[in-house]
Amino acid sequence: MRLHRNLVFATIDALSEIFNDGKYADKVIEKTLKRDKRWGSRDRSFIAETTYDIVRWKRLYAEIAEVKEPFSREDLFRMFTVWCVLRGVKLPDWPQFEKAPVRRIKGKFDELSKIRKYRESIPDWMDQLGEKELGEKIWTQEIHALNNQAPVVLRANKLKTTTEELAKKLLDEGFETSNLRNYPEALELKERANIFKTKAFQDGLFEVQDASSQRVAEFLNVQPGMRVVDTCAGAGGKTLHLAALMQNKGQIIALDIYGNKLKELKRRAKRAGAHNVETRDIDSTKVIKKLYGSADRVLIDAPCSGLGVLSRNPDAKWKLQPEFLEKIKETQLEILEKYSKIVKNGGKLVYATCSILPSENEKQVQKFLKTEAGQDFILMKEKKILSSASGYDGFYMALLEKK
Numbered sequence: 045m046r047l048h049r050n051l052v053f054a055t056i057d058a059l060s061e062i063f064n065d066g067k068y069a070d071k072v073i074e075k076t077l078k079r080d081k082r083w084g085s086r087d088r089s090f091i092a093e094t095t096y097d098i099v100r101w102k103r104l105y106a107e108i109a110e111v112k113e114p115f116s117r118e119d120l121f122r123m124f125t126v127w128c129v130l131r132g133v134k135l136p137d138w139p140q141f142e143k144a145p146v147r148r149i150k151g152k153f154d155e156l157s158k159i160r161k162y163r164e165s166i167p168d169w170m171d172q173l174g175e176k177e178l179g180e181k182i183w184t185q186e187i188h189a190l191n192n193q194a195p196v197v198l199r200a201n202k203l204k205t206t207t208e209e210l211a212k213k214l215l216d217e218g219f220e221t222s223n224l225r226n227y228p229e230a231l232e233l234k235e236r237a238n239i240f241k242t243k244a245f246q247d248g249l250f251e252v253q254d255a256s257s258q259r260v261a262e263f264l265n266v267q268p269g270m271r272v273v274d275t276c277a278g279a280g281g282k283t284l285h286l287a288a289l290m291q292n293k294g295q296i297i298a299l300d301i302y303g304n305k306l307k308e309l310k311r312r313a314k315r316a317g318a319h320n321v322e323t324r325d326i327d328s329t330k331v332i333k334k335l336y337g338s339a340d341r342v343l344i345d346a347p348c349s350g351l352g353v354l355s356r357n358p359d360a361k362w363k364l365q366p367e368f369l370e371k372i373k374e375t376q377l378e379i380l381e382k383y384s385k386i387v388k389n390g391g392k393l394v395y396a397t398c399s400i401l402p403s404e405n406e407k408q409v410q411k412f413l414k415t416e417a418g419q420d421f422i423l424m425k426e427k428k429i430l431s432s433a434s435g436y437d438g439f440y441m442a443l444l445e446k447k
């Protein structure tokens with residue numbers, strides 16, 4: 045690989061904004077990629093992937109490069125040098141790479157690789173928490189798996205196509221995919237690519253959705269004609285899946301506290317041809333109370349730490365704070381107590397998170413079952429998906445039935 049000056053400089057600028065200004069990696073990368081129209085797809089993927097890589101390995105690289113936050117440009121170049129050396133990328137003869145200590149970098153890498161928090165590049169508190177919650181063996185495997193780059197998985201939109209037909213259409217557009225055993229609607233891209241430009245995407249034939257995430261709507265066991273409430277719908281990844289499973293028959297009410305996310309949901313629903321979705325902004329408690337006792341199925345895809353999706357969002361390692369985690373756990377329980385009342389007698393509820401921590405998952409469900417609202421429910425089944433076992437995101441889901 046030959047390094048191009050303007051691409052490396054753009055990467056360094058992006059890293060500075062993410063690390064020093066606390067901006068979100070996805071937003072910074074999106075903005076950076078708009079900087080030069082002449083960049084082709086390879087240039088863009090160099091910037092995006094290198095930036096994400098250095099974000100993922102921030103602690104390890106900073107330790108090897110012997111630099112501390114806030115990072116100067118020179119510090120960021122030293123971290124970039126570590127990236128080059130460990131990836132086997134030839135260093136160019138630019139002044140920034142003069143006297144790069146190649147042997148010392150390799151030596152320090154070997155030394156630090158013996159200690160998990162450096163090897164896996166995570167903050168101390170996260171390493172301690174992971175071990176406390178999951179045990180030494182599982183946490184070690186899990187955090188290792190969560191440092192792999194996430195594969196790109198698509199969900200074929202059964203309202204408009206079949207998995208086979210979609211694979212064929214994508215191949216015609218130059219994108220090779222493979223089927224995933226036991227995930228009937230999923231296709232995995234053989235090579236990472238910007239799939240959003242395809243005609244198949246613009247025609248609403250698929251959504252990008254991780255394989256584990258595709259398990260959630262399935263778990264709710266919806267039928268065409270039902271009334272379903274998706275209480276934390278966000279931009280609608282799971283809402284659209286529910287609409288497809290219901291064959292557009294019945295009613296889905298998608299709720300969220302953020303109206304802008306619901307606007308995006310509406311756009312996506314239109315593209316997907318999902319006509320049975322109505323959105324409602326939770327701008328007062330009345331919105332929820334009005335729905336009490338009315339739904340056959342309720343999905344609570346709760347806000348969480350996101351620790352199960354670190355492979356697609358490595359920035360969360362540094363943005364997540366222990367105080368936030370404590371707060372979000374309170375919110376999860378509150379949401380469970382309030383939104384479970386939307387389920388009608390004999391109806392079902394799924395509580396799901398993209399976290400691997402028992403304290404956000406099974407322990408929350410157990411706590412809920414002991415509350416007044418929870419007395420009406422029985423736990424039917426639960427599924428814990430570890431990234432180390434599945435190769436996809438870490439997820440949790442519990443199916444509860446209202447007596």
Ligand SMILES: C[S@@+](CC[C@H](N)C(=O)[O-])C[C@H]1O[C@@H](n2cnc3c(N)ncnc32)[C@H](O)[C@@H]1O
Pocket residue numbers: 275276277278279280281282283299300301302305326345346347348375379
């Ligand atoms: C895990 S995300 C949802 C992802 C979405 N279901 C999907 O599949 O694309 C959690 C969502 O909960 C929303 N949220 C946070 N607090 C909430 C609350 N008190 N009530 C309802 N939604 C809430 C967030 O805005 C966020 O969109």
